Each structure stands twice: as C-alpha cells, then as structure tokens.
Amino acid sequence: MAITMQSIKEAVEVLKSLLPADFKPEIGIIGGSGLSALEDAVMEPRWEVPYGKIKGFPVSTVPGHAGKLVFGHVGKEHTPTVMMAGRAHYYEGHELQTATFPIRVLALLGMKTLIVTNAAGGLNSTYKVGDVVVLHDHINFAGLSGVNPLRGPNLDEFGPRFIALSDAYDLELRRAAHLAWKELSKAQSKQMAMHEGVYAFVGGPNYETRAECRMLSLLGADLVGMSTVPEIIVARHSGVRVLAMSLVTNAVVMEPGPRGDAILLAESNEVELSNMLKEGKADHEEVLEASRNAAQEIKVRSMPRARRLLT
Template structure:
C-alpha cells in the first residue's frame, strides 16, 4: 500500500510539473500579434512610405490572380510568400503565392493583394491560414475584400455568376477547427466577437451600385447574387448527400476557404466584403441506384459516364475564373475607387 501511495504521489507530482512546463512553454511562444508585427517591420524596411500603410487588402482566390493587373505597374512591390516571414509557400495550382503592394484606381488608393492563400486542407493550422489577415491588420488595413471560387448550391446560380456573400456556415469551426480557438489575442480583439454583422451592409450596397455601373457600360448575361457561403475543410469536393444537406441548411455556395480569414478580420475590427465566383454547379440529385431498370444493359463505360455527370474538377474552376476575370476586375476596381 505504501508503495502504491508513493507511486501515486510521484504521478501527481509529474503531472503537475508537466502542466507547469506546458504553461511556461506557451507563455514563451510569441503571440500572433508579435509575429505579425515582426513581419510588418520586415516589409516596411523595403516599402516606400506611400505603400507602407495600405487601406485595402484584396485576397485573390483560385483562378482570380488576374486581379493583380488592377494594381498600377509603376512603383509596385512584390514578394513571394516563401520570402515573407511567417507566410507558408503556396502549393495550390492557380495560386501564384505572392504579396503585392501598390496603388489602385484613379484615386491612387494604397492596397495590398494576397495572390493566393493558405488552406486548411494543405495541412496548415488555422493560425497559419489566417496569419496573412493578421498581418493586414497590423499594416493598417481598414477593409478586406476577399474572393474565392465556389460550387453553386442554389439552383438559380449559373457557372460564371458572382455571389456577394452576406453570411456563412462555418462547418469546420462548429466541430472545433476554429481560427480563434485557444488563448485570445487581446491585441486584436475581444474573446467573444459577434459575427451577425460580419458582412458589412454599406459595402454590399456599394457592390450593387458598382455592379449596375459595370453592366451599363459592359452588358453581359452574367448575374450577381447575394447569398450564404458554407465553409468545409476539403480537399475533396462534396458528395451529393453533403450538397443536399448544405442546401437544406441554407447555403447557396460551398468552398474550402475565406471564412477563417473573415472571422479573424472581424475579430480585428476590419470591414469585410466577400465574393464567390460560381465555377461549377453542385450535383444535388441522388446517385443512380444499382437496380434502376433504365441502366440495365449499359456498359461499364456508359455507367461511369452517367455517374460522373456534373462532377467538379479543379481545371473547371480555373477556366471559369478566366472567363469571369474581366467582370470581376471591373467590379473590384469600381468598389476600391469609391472606398
């Protein structure tokens, strides 16, 4: 009995020591604010004064890297992500992975563009996924304009349509993969930030005004909608059943990015405007059943073709981005010019 009591005492002492060491280790780690500040200091050593405090940050999603062409060529400064402290190397096709500083529109508004982003499905932590957003805050950014490629769940949406986001479903966050999980970064915001006002109403009004101006000058069949974005972890595209579930939950589009950045941007007090480019229509129909009489006698190839109808692929995403690039660029340029 004495031996057991001694063993229990040793275990308790070891557990207490381990917990204390863990707390001490956490306290020694630099905060996200400290790391973001170090990154900003590094960037500002090389930036001219008029670009050192950009007012607007623009995140360019899959196939939308062409937005960088909106930045004035004269005086533009660029870094590859791997050359920026704290930034991960971009691994996704269609994401150039570079940070671009410059001015935009006739009013020469200082902006920073994030051409490509880090995704949770690449194996990054939520802290890494949202680090660039925190850097934008420390830089002095007031407004974040985010774009992404997304699958259309709403049957009224067509490939190539643009969706101005007004709400989201954070599926990954609801099961624990939340960008604000852990000790709160008081230098950025409060412990429990509200998100019912995440999508700035005045910015959405400006988006509609800008879209109407664009359509008047450049007529097109492309439509702009307003809807809800469902964030899923990826990297697989959603099953038919998952698409039906998301649609029933109220989502209009679905994708694998943007929401963590929006949450951190709002936590930091930045205004948010976000757009999804519909690059494919999600398949909501149930899968063909094995006992369907209409399928009897078809070859394996014919059955595979039937099952694959509407299947999304990354090449389709990039192609839709190319086709919509001109309209998206015109819309963004008009919005930034009026901020």
C-alpha cells in the same frame, strides 16, 4: 507555429523594410483560385513580395494561387492597396491560425477593409457558372466542431475573446458593390449576374458528395467552398471591415446518383455506367478555367471602370 504578437510584428517589419516609408495599405484584396489575375487592378508603381520572403507566411501549394503580395494603388483616389495573390488552406495541412496569419499582419500594417474573393460551387439552382455572389452570411461547419482560427490564447491587442459575427459582412460595402455592378452594367452587356447569398465553409480537399450538397442546400447555403470564412473571422476580430464575393465556377450535383439495383435491370455497359456517375462531376481544372475566364472578363470589360468605383 504559435501565432504571437511578436511573430506578427516581425513580419510587419519585414514588409515595411521592402516598401516606401509612407506606404500604408488601407484596402486588402484576396484573390481566390484562378483569380490572382485580378492583381492587374493594382496600378503602377507596384511592389511584389513572395510569401516565402516573409517569416511566418504560409505558402500555398494549390495550382492557381501565385503566392505573393502585390502592393500599389487602386481607384480614382489612388487608395493604397495590397493584394494577396493566392492563399493557404486548412486542407493543405496548415492550422487555421497559420493560414490566417497574413490577415493579422496586414491589419497591423494598416489595412482597414478586406475584400475576399473565392471560387465556389453553386448550390442555388438560380446561379449560373460565371455569376458573382456577394456574401451576406456563412455557415462554418469546421468552426461548429471547434476548428476555428480564434482557438487558443486570445490576441487581446486585436480583439476580445468572444466576438459576434452577425455583422460580419459589412452592409455599406455590400450596397456599394451592387451599385458599382449596376453602374458597370449600364455601359457593358451583362455577361455575369450578381446575387447575394450564404456561403458554407467545409474543410476539403475533396469535393462534396451529392448527399452532402443536398444537406447544405436544405440548411440554407447557396454556395460551398474551402476558404474565406477563417479569414473573415480573423479580419473581424482585428476590427477590419469585410466584403466577400464568390465566383460560381461549377454547379454542384445534388440529384441522387443512379442506384445499382436499378442499373442491374438495364443492359448498360461499363462505359455507360461510368458516364452516369461522371455527369456534373467537379474538377479543379474546370474550376480554374472558369475562374480564369471570369478574371479575363472582368479585366477586359470592367476593370477600367471598376478602378474608379473602388473608392
């Protein structure tokens, strides 16, 4: 599908027809794998729109992505907000221009700030499952090979042909996130730690090999995942400020696997050999479970205070 200003405007008109005339979302939130439950941060009254009702919106086929827009208000100032409960991915077969189409639509609808969340594998050995990492940079492997959401005719109405991304991750928003986390920690015992780090975007859908994870770590990545970066690129091209956070849902395996010539020297049976390879193996159900647990932790322990700190 070719992304044009006309197709974006048509989607905007559909949303306007479904929302109160005076509602214009200032903040957008993307809920990653298993994190759609964070939609509870959006207060009533709320308006929900399934992606399938919006022409041009890609519909996610991945478990853990609800596939709807949730409109409402957050924070002590009742800031108008829209949450994307789920997203589309490149590995599902969507072109990146299509996968990031919702960002264009929401920017034209009025969004000024985008908060992106995702589930990611932890490359940094100091990260634990359940920790939150505020992103301050990324490595776009797909983009370096030419797979970029800005490829093709430039949408001049949004931004210039060539954009800098050295300031992609808004410093003021990152500072606010850390201050809010400290404020929350005063009243609640720390169940999750917050860090800052670098996210590596890979195409997926397979999880990375041990050697690939070692390479990513050596190149300076703290996390690895299959989303987020295309959305951030389009948001910045659209003049939208960005705060991005990853939930560490699994610690990736970087140690070299057992060698066949070494195993042949030992008297190991088939089950034992299989278990050697399975140790630390990534699994999407485990990722979703970790995400759901973290989302519940945030909802139960932090959300009442987090709402007040969002604005």
